[in-house]
Amino acid sequence: MGLTPLRLTGSAAEMGAAHGARYRDAIRRFARERTAMAGSAYWVGRELARSEVLDIARGCMDAHERFDASLTSELQAMAEAAGLDIADMLVVGGFTDLVDTIYGRHGHGAPAPRGADQCTALLVPGTRCADGNALFAQTWDMHESAAEHVLLVEATPDDAPAFTVFTSMGCPGMIGMNEHGITVGINNLVATDGQPGVTWNFIVRAILRQSTLEDALACITDTPLAGAHNYLLLDSQGRGMNVEAMPSRHAITPLEQSPLAHTNHCLSDATLAVERRRLPGSQASSEKRLARAYALLEQTPLHDIDSLAAITRDREAICVEPTAEVREASCGAVIADPAAGTLWALRGLPSEQTYQPFLVPNFEPAVQA
Structure with missing residues (x-):
């Protein structure tokens, strides 16, 4: 695949x-x-x-x-x-x-369905990486049939930075990096405060039009959002953050000396206040994946592409395989090294597929101060 x-x-x-x-x-x-x-x-x-x-x-x-x-x-x-x-x-x-x-x-109080659980994502600071470059990784989980819709786009627009984005047919963008090294990933969240507004794939593509982390963040925080998503941002100098973004509020966690992981439930009290009720099984799945991600991150003192690929292939929790009852699965995965301008991506179950490297068009390494 x-x-x-x-x-x-x-x-x-x-x-x-x-x-x-x-x-x-x-x-x-x-x-x-x-x-x-x-x-x-x-x-x-x-x-x-x-x-x-x-x-x-x-x-x-x-x-x-x-x-x-x-x-x-x-x-x-x-x-x-x-x-x-x-x-x-x-x-x-x-x-x-x-x-x-x-x-x-x-909605009238109905709980979010199991199908709303999508993706496990990671940010690893440069101090915890073998070559000093901060890294990003995530799985993309959806109904197993979605794997056939996955594609990778390499684009050089007339009016914006070149970018490479992992996405699905008909979606402007899901997970990607631009020529400046600005990188974005996502987890789905569920909210009670949805409103007519801007959808998450437009936010992703707008972020890929930016040249600084600050402007990328503003695409999230200064926009009337239609629904809830968690965004993970990283730049070529290793600065990063996790942003739980609900239509009426957001919570920002900066990337510091320890890795960050996120799955599909809110972690901030502010965002929890407007999170849609989740089924017990969905909450347990999200919590299990989050705990497993942190455990695996701590097992390796200094990470690299191979160690993050191994985490995405973890069959205990991270790499979700379909069952007779639940047909959700990890339909793809991405690893990003913004300092090198390179995305590694695959389609299908990470445990069964091989990552391919893609250099972002027009990428120029950042000049270190």
């Missing part, structure tokens, strides 16, 4: 059109599935018609346009190339945030 990059260049509209045309049929199937899911009681607490789901998505478009007109034009061109409305495309990429938005309007 190797990854062959989709190489995009030109204007935002040209990049979106190329993406949408290349994966037209898969995007259309994905849109039907996700729109149905976003209107199901399993995900949002009550049944909604497809038209209701798309009306709520359209209600978020003004916020996206105000946030980044260029990214909005990319999504519009992707939608047109795939033969879809832009609201369909917003559901394809921003599904879990739109679940929070819909729940905020219609």
Whole structure:
């Protein structure tokens, strides 16, 4: 299940059109599935018609346009190339945030489903890495069928830094690094304060348009968010932070001398106050993965790409394999070395697949002060 990059260049509209045309049929199937899911009681607490789901998505478009007109034009061109409305495309990429938005309007206290548990992510400071370069790693967990939708995009936009991003067909971006070494990863969270706002994949791509960690952080903290996600940020000089971001509040933990790990439950009292109720099994899964991640991080005094790859392959907790009852699985994984401008990525179960290295286009090493 190797990854062959989709190489995009030109204007935002040209990049979106190329993406949408290349994966037209898969995007259309994905849109039907996700729109149905976003209107199901399993995900949002009550049944909604497809038209209701798309009306709520359209209600978020003004916020996206105000946030980044260029990214909005990319999504519009992707939608047109795939033969879809832009609201369909917003559901394809921003599904879990739109679940929070819909729940905020219609949820009535229903717990978040098991399917909302996605990803285990790590930040390791340079002082704990063999070559002194801070590192990032994460799994991407989803229904096992999502593995076939995974792709890697290498892009050189006309109006923004070049970037490499791990994503899925029809989604503008999930986990990536730009030519300045700005790196971003994510975990899904669940919220009661969802609202019409900007979805997480737009936040990821906006972060990849920045040249400083401070500006990357502002993309999260200064934006009206549609739903809840945890963001992990790292730059080429080894500065990093973890950001639990809910629509009404956020909690920031800087990367200091010890590694940081995060899974799918809130750790801050502030964000816990607006976290959607979680099923006991989901909470136990998230807590188990978090504890296991920290235990594995402490087993190795100085980390490198191989040691982080081994953590993502851990079959005790981190590398999630489907069962007869639960078909969620680790559908891919990413490791990033921002100081070297390199992403290692794979599609499928990390325990069964091999990481491939990808040098970010136009990358130039940072000049140390």
